Amino acid sequence: MAQYADIILPLAQGTYTYATGGIESLEEGDAVAVQFGKNSVYTAIVARLHDEPPKRGSAKPLLAKLYHRPILHRQQLDLWRWIADYYMCTIGEVMRAALPSLIKPHAATHEEFEPYRPKVVRHLRLCCEISAEQLEHISQRAPRQAALIEEVMAAGGTLERSLTEASAATINATVKRGLIEIFEQEPSSSVDDVKVELLPQLSKAQLCVNEQIAEAFSTQKTVLLHGVTSSGKTEIYMHHIAEALSRGEDVLYLAPEISLTTQLVVRLRAVFGNRTVVYHSKLSPERRTQVYMECLRADAGQIIVGVRSALFLPLKRLGLVIVDEEHDASYKQSDTAPRYNGRDTALMLASLFGAKSILGSATPSVESYANTLSKKFAYVTLNERYGAATTPQIIISDTIRSAKRGERRLHFNKELTDRIAERLERNEQILLFQNRRGYSPYVECKECGWSPHCPSCNVTLTMHRQSNALRCHYCSHAINIPTVCPQCGANAIAPMGFGTERVEEEICRLFPTARTLRLDGDTATSDKAYREIIDTFARHDADILIGTQIIAKGLDFANVTLIGILNADNLLKMPDFRASERAWQTLIQVSGRCCRRDDIGEVVVQSADIQHPIFEILSEGDYTAMAASQLAERQLFNYPPYTRIIRITLQSEQPTTLAECSMALAQNLRRIFDSRVLGPVTPLIDKIRGEHRLEIVLKIENASSFSKARKLVAEQICEIEKSSQFRKVKLICDVDPL
Ligand SMILES: [Zn+2]
Numbered sequence: 136m137a138q139y140a141d142i143i144l145p146l147a148q149g150t151y152t153y154a155t156g157g158i159e160s161l162e163e164g165d166a167v168a169v170q171f172g173k174n175s176v177y178t179a180i181v182a183r184l185h186d187e188p189p190k191r192g193s194a195k196p197l198l199a200k201l202y203h204r205p206i207l208h209r210q211q212l213d214l215w216r217w218i219a220d221y222y223m224c225t226i227g228e229v230m231r232a233a234l235p236s237l238i239k240p241h242a243a244t245h246e247e248f249e250p251y252r253p254k255v256v257r258h259l260r261l262c263c264e265i266s267a268e269q270l271e272h273i274s275q276r277a278p279r280q281a282a283l284i285e286e287v288m289a290a291g292g293t294l295e296r297s298l299t300e301a302s303a304a305t306i307n308a309t310v311k312r313g314l315i316e317i318f319e320q321e322p323s324s325s326v327d328d329v330k331v332e333l334l335p336q337l338s339k340a341q342l343c344v345n346e347q348i349a350e351a352f353s354t355q356k357t358v359l360l361h362g363v364t365s366s367g368k369t370e371i372y373m374h375h376i377a378e379a380l381s382r383g384e385d386v387l388y389l390a391p392e393i394s395l396t397t398q399l400v401v402r403l404r405a406v407f408g409n410r411t412v413v414y415h416s417k418l419s420p421e422r423r424t425q426v427y428m429e430c431l432r433a434d435a436g437q438i439i440v441g442v443r444s445a446l447f448l449p450l451k452r453l454g455l456v457i458v459d460e461e462h463d464a465s466y467k468q469s470d471t472a473p474r475y476n477g478r479d480t481a482l483m484l485a486s487l488f489g490a491k492s493i494l495g496s497a498t499p500s501v502e503s504y505a506n507t508l509s510k511k512f513a514y515v516t517l518n519e520r521y522g523a524a525t526t527p528q529i530i531i532s533d534t535i536r537s538a539k540r541g542e543r544r545l546h547f548n549k550e551l552t553d554r555i556a557e558r559l560e561r562n563e564q565i566l567l568f569q570n571r572r573g574y575s576p577y578v579e580c581k582e583c584g585w586s587p588h589c590p591s592c593n594v595t596l597t598m599h600r601q602s603n604a605l606r607c608h609y610c611s612h613a614i615n616i617p618t619v620c621p622q623c624g625a626n627a628i629a630p631m632g633f634g635t636e637r638v639e640e641e642i643c644r645l646f647p648t649a650r651t652l653r654l655d656g657d658t659a660t661s662d663k664a665y666r667e668i669i670d671t672f673a674r675h676d677a678d679i680l681i682g683t684q685i686i687a688k689g690l691d692f693a694n695v696t697l698i699g700i701l702n703a704d705n706l707l708k709m710p711d712f713r714a715s716e717r718a719w720q721t722l723i724q725v726s727g728r729c730c731r732r733d734d735i736g737e738v739v740v741q742s743a744d745i746q747h748p749i750f751e752i753l754s755e756g757d758y759t760a761m762a763a764s765q766l767a768e769r770q771l772f773n774y775p776p777y778t779r780i781i782r783i784t785l786q787s788e789q790p791t792t793l794a795e796c797s798m799a800l801a802q803n804l805r806r807i808f809d810s811r812v813l814g815p816v817t818p819l820i821d822k823i824r825g826e827h828r829l830e831i832v833l834k835i836e837n838a839s840s841f842s843k844a845r846k847l848v849a850e851q852i853c854e855i856e857k858s859s860q861f862r863k864v865k866l867i868c869d870v871d872p873l
């Protein structure tokens with residue numbers, strides 16, 4: 136028996152060594168209760184068992200083992216280690232993200248500490264066969280007991296305790312007689328088996344792709360499936376899922392958004408039944424914990440559908456990973472540690488299991504495409520649309536020319552308004568896309584140029600007309616819209632630029648009879664509100680749906696024949712090396728929502744910069760040309776996939792200390808990394824919630840060891856964190872930032 140255990144705490148800490156203290160049959164992956172600090176008892180995970188006493192001091196004993204078996208398998212523990220190492224965070228932070236909250240309770244004292252106990256439901260069960268004669272006999276002396284027995288018999292021999300009206304006394308008496316017994320069971324959360332459909336039939340093109348993937352899998356682990364919108368990628372995934380299940384393997388199917396998993400799970404359950412389980416952060420803590428524990432108990436052969444956090448579930452025999460919409464930036468967790476990318480981490484998990492992976496997208500990321508060029512991934516394309524679908528026609532509309540000719544009304548070019556009128560006339564539906572919510576991104580005094588900023592963040596306040604407020608989108612600070620300019624007193628404050636709220640207002644002015652709906656962060660405040668808007672539009676109870684990025688993802692409306700992209704310029708003007716790629720992806724994804732029947736779909740893209748090369752590529756739909764031009768640019772300027780980036784963000788309320796600290800760190804890093812260090816630079820938004828920010832960026836070329844680089848960076852950060860003068864500066868590392 137090992138004497139010591141290295142344990143992981145759910146804190147931003149590394150591992151600690153404890154004495155196993157006579158706890159028997161301890162295994163790696165076990166959850167244990169430990170005293171940490173004076174007033175805290177935590178749930179911890181046993182990461183390693185060994186006999187090496189700690190170098191300093193003595194080891195405290197573990198308090199108790201919590202569950203009768205480990206709550207992680209070896210592969211999950213290895214994944215945690217990899218995430219902590221690769222994404223430069225502590226393994227405690229990984230634990231915090233990976234385990235549902237109820238599994239890891241903590242308390243002030245050991246006495247108060249209560250491990251998670253699943254809710255149980257009490258049942259009554261017959262102990263023996265009871266003949267009609269016996270029953271008759273019982274009913275003469277104890278009619279209530281006989282009635283209860285009859286009730287249990289009628290229910291098939293087992294009855295949930297809460298379903299009978301028999302009193303506790305009657306039940307106890309019947310139990311005492313040895314006729315029935317009480318047992319406890321965890322409520323089964325698995326829904327009724329609704330397996331009603333066969334695997335979908337594949338078209339000729341899909342069959343061909345299916346075979347290509349199978350062939351690629353004979354030599355490679357990962358396939359990038361590049362399939363145009365509505366080419367039927369899901370049907371292909373389903374065939375590979377069926378094969379994995381037939382081999383007794385688990386499947387992990389990731390989608391970028393929770394709303395997409397909801398639709399997906401319905402389709403998968405229809406074919407694969409209740410082995411399909413959905414998991415994401417919007418489930419209740421109780422439900423998340425239940426899914427986790429069931430996953431641990433279940434045999435292999437499960438399909439887990441979820442967003443990035445689903446990859447932490449304790450699967451036993453992962454055989455297939457599917458990452459749909461692999462290009463989507465929501466796979467990356469950016470706001471808190473671990474700042475991991477769900478797609479890349481899922482690929483690592485697959486490799487820990489020796490599983491196969493399919494990455495799917497209509498607009499693959501340039502990085503994944505580059506991986507196909509270097510033969511790291513196999514590349515399979517599906518260009519044919521499913522059924523009779525066609526590509527919508529793309530019209531690039533020049534806002535400057537339109538304004539000069541006097542053909543621009545409010546924020547709409549004639550090319551767009553004419554088509555909107557036509558569609559409304561024909562009783563068809565329209566989608567309008569603007570990637571900004573609110574009424575206008577800022578207001579300005581026409582007399583003196585005054586523009587209100589957030590006091591805690593260095594950003595302008597966004598105008599929200601409905602709520603008559605100017606609001607900060609970073610910290611939610613809000614003020615009323617001033618009627619006169621506080622600087623010059625003029626009555627000249629005007630909204631500048633436009634967001635979805637303003638688009639809706641203008642549409643109502645231009646087309647007063649059109650019924651409009653808006654889908655953005657202000658209206659889709661919950662999953663329910665989101666579904667309501669979508670359903671209303673799908674029922675054609677509205678003619679025009681105006682929305683932000685949310686409408687770009689996965690929605691299909693049969694009656695939408697026109698899509699307007701109101702301002703493509705603010706997609707292209709982002710100060711980021713991925714701006715063109717992102718703009719292209721968004722434009723293609725939004726266009727993909729258009730009806731694909733009968734060649735009637737049209738997409739109007741309004742831009743002041745119609746010479747931008749992206750529009751030529753967009754009209755022709757030439758992905759390879761786009762990817763090639765992006766790759767050439769990135770090679771020239773040393774961007775991923777030719778380098779790897781570590782971005783260090785330094786935050787402090789004190790700008791001088793922050794500047795000094797950043798300079799010191801940059802200098803130290805330059806001694807090691809030389810010209811690979813950029814900065815400190817001021818980020819686009821250099822103050823959020825009262826904290827000033829500076830950034831240092833490291834670009835490590837592919838030929839150098841990235842793991843060594845991370846280690847050296849971590850050492851330098853540690854040095855800075857140790858110095859008392861910079862105590863109040865926060866340092867945050869983001870590896871492969873998006
Ligand atoms: Zn003014």
Ligand SMILES: [Zn+2]
Pocket residue numbers: 589590591592607608609610611612824
């Ligand atoms: Zn703010």
